[in-house]
Amino acid sequence: MLSHKAKYALKALLYLAEQDENHISRTIEIADGANIPKKFLEQILLDLKRGRFVSSKQGKFGGYYLIKSKNDITLAEIHRLFDGAIALLPCASLNFYEPCSDCKTEDECSLRHGLMLIRDKTLKAMEGITIASLVKK
């Protein structure tokens, strides 16, 4: 399941993608538009900024705007930024790999192989969902 953070991030990105080119959106505007608690959204926007999905302008008349094409922002990326690994176990993960502590023989985790199959399919599907694909519905 997605965390609220990841869900809100997607909704915020969706909101930004729907605005006119060059429009800068204030946090409160996004919060109201996408029904997200404002203070919570602040953190999320900072995370999105660190992840280089959005940028911000500070001070009066400041706000947030997309710096990555809505065609290039995928569900997979947002999942990883906020919720971490897409694989079902760390030992089956590409970006968050860790060996299992409870598997006796290293690399002979009985689940690993099967879970890597799942990961590949899920990842492929998640990379197919972009902000752009969610906007035009």
Added chain:
Amino acid sequence: MLSHKAKYALKALLYLAEQDENHISRTIEIADGANIPKKFLEQILLDLKRGRFVSSKQGKFGGYYLIKSKNDITLAEIHRLFDGAIALLPCASLNFYEPCSDCKTEDECSLRHGLMLIRDKTLKAMEGITIASLVKK
């Protein structure tokens, strides 16, 4: 990600599936064999019993055994039993559906449609992973 409970459940089922027909496995035997904390495993086996994957014999010389074919126990089922919904949001879930609280117009969640696509693909993949498929590797 899978919880430890779900991971241990899979490993325990795998252990049971590898035993001879009619063999009854004690908790401690499974715990040692699959490297799972014994007391924790007790709870997990009870959950698996309630889910009708295994059955048990009580008292001295008691223990657990599979009552469902290893070909018919899928990753999807174990995920649902221990970790709940497979979909990324409740509003996109088949078995754990709940409407989003933060979507203004009911059934017009901007994410729902895309997440249902993911759910379908992930679910199909997870239904393809059975205990039997994990045993023969």
Added chain:
DNA sequence: TATTAATTCTATCGATTTACTAGGAATTAA
């Protein structure tokens, strides 16, 4: 230069969940 309105940063909080552990009651076979 002062004011105002916005982002940014740090810290904290309460509730829930997770991963276990403890202790004992109930059950069964020898």
Added chain:
DNA sequence: TTAATTCCTAGTAAATCGATAGAATTAATA
């Protein structure tokens, strides 16, 4: 009767989650 096992109910420490508070910083503009 005893030993070995499942079954049941609590409890607990740590982490995570969802959210809030408040002050610092930045920038436009009057």
